[in-house]
Amino acid sequence: MNEVYQQTLSDQLNFSGKGLHTGKISNVKILPGVENQGIIFKRVDLENNNLIKANFSNVTSAKLCTTLQNEFGVQVSTVEHLLASLYIIGIDNAVIEIDNVEVPIMDGSAKDFLEILKKKEIKKLNAKRKYLKILDKIELVDGKREISIEPNETALEVNFQLNYKNNVIGNQKNCVNFQFDDLTDIYQSRTFCLFDDIEKIKKLGLAQGGSLDNAVVVKDDKVLNDGGLRNKKEFVNHKILDLVGDFLLSGYRVLGKVNCYQGGHELTNNFLRKIFSKKKSYELFQHKDIIISKKINLNQSTKIAVNA
Numbered sequence: 359m360n361e362v363y364q365q366t367l368s369d370q371l372n373f374s375g376k377g378l379h380t381g382k383i384s385n386v387k388i389l390p391g392v393e394n395q396g397i398i399f400k401r402v403d404l405e406n407n408n409l410i411k412a413n414f415s416n417v418t419s420a421k422l423c424t425t426l427q428n429e430f431g432v433q434v435s436t437v438e439h440l441l442a443s444l445y446i447i448g449i450d451n452a453v454i455e456i457d458n459v460e461v462p463i464m465d466g467s468a469k470d471f472l473e474i475l476k477k478k479e480i481k482k483l484n485a486k487r488k489y490l491k492i493l494d495k496i497e498l499v500d501g502k503r504e505i506s507i508e509p510n511e512t513a514l515e516v517n518f519q520l521n522y523k524n525n526v527i528g529n530q531k532n533c534v535n536f537q538f539d540d541l542t543d544i545y546q547s548r549t550f551c552l553f554d555d556i557e558k559i560k561k562l563g564l565a566q567g568g569s570l571d572n573a574v575v576v577k578d579d580k581v582l583n584d585g586g587l588r589n590k591k592e593f594v595n596h597k598i599l600d601l602v603g604d605f606l607l608s609g610y611r612v613l614g615k616v617n618c619y620q621g622g623h624e625l626t627n628n629f630l631r632k633i634f635s636k637k638k639s640y641e642l643f644q645h646k647d648i649i650i651s652k653k654i655n656l657n658q659s660t661k662i663a664v665n666a
């Protein structure tokens with residue numbers, strides 16, 4: 359979705375839901391943003407110092423979800439699936455008011471968020487969209503986990519591989535081009551966990567709102583949810599969704615090909631920090647001509663307007 363101009367919502371939207379980790383209900387209002395503002399969370403349950411910019415430099419914890427914190431210690435957590443929805447639908451600027459610390463988990467994927475967002479028109483703003491284009495390969499290795507990005511002129515492409523001892527999850531791979539591919543399987547894929555890990559996670563005070571309504575739970579060789587998986591590669595597809603949500607924290611649409619093995623929120627956040635430390639390996643610009651391979655058959659929804 360390489361639009362020429364930045365976009366926001368035409369009108370405000372409201373929804374509510376339970377937080378995965380806190381188990382508490384949050385009421386959320388998404389308001390149209392102004393150009394170059396980016397995505398800003400506003401904790402309306404607090405009177406002061408309640409703005410938190412959705413930026414990778416504000417990530418303080420990325421263990422089981424992505425938590426943002428401003429300079430005053432005010433936090434908002436589990437932001438990644440909502441951010442992924444904004445990336446997918448093409449929103450660059452918005453103010454997200456929330457009256458609690460955690461973004462609702464909804465059905466554990468980005469499906470509900472996208473259905474809510476589609477209720478309002480997308481509005482074009484006057485400023486051109488901002489891009490981060492990778493010029494040279496950058497990589498980060500952390501034990502067995504690896505992530506790298508190399509140049510791709512036209513799109514964000516994510517090639518992800520998961521490797522679990524559990525046979526149901528096993529070794530899953532998928533490669534998705536966010537400009538040209540159908541993203542239905544990506545945004546419908548739910549967060550997941552192993553049944554055997556649930557007690558451990560709950561003892562840490564996390565996943566208090568977790569249930570089969572908002573997560574895929576795998577026990578031995580079985581998926582415990584009624585109806586099983588939503589798509590064959592739901593596990594790796596969810597990891598790709600997480601990655602794109604975390605990438606929106608760069609503040610830019612990214613042009614590059616990501617290869618990730620066994621990654622997660624923490625690795626992605628450390629990687630964004632590394633990318634921004636390698637100033638010669640990327641270029642930042644507002645929309646300009648993007649050269650598209652002639653092999654790609656453009657249709658209305660994927661057309662890139664050529665702009666001087």
Ligand SMILES: [Zn+2]
Binds near residue numbers: 549600
């Ligand atoms: Zn997730």
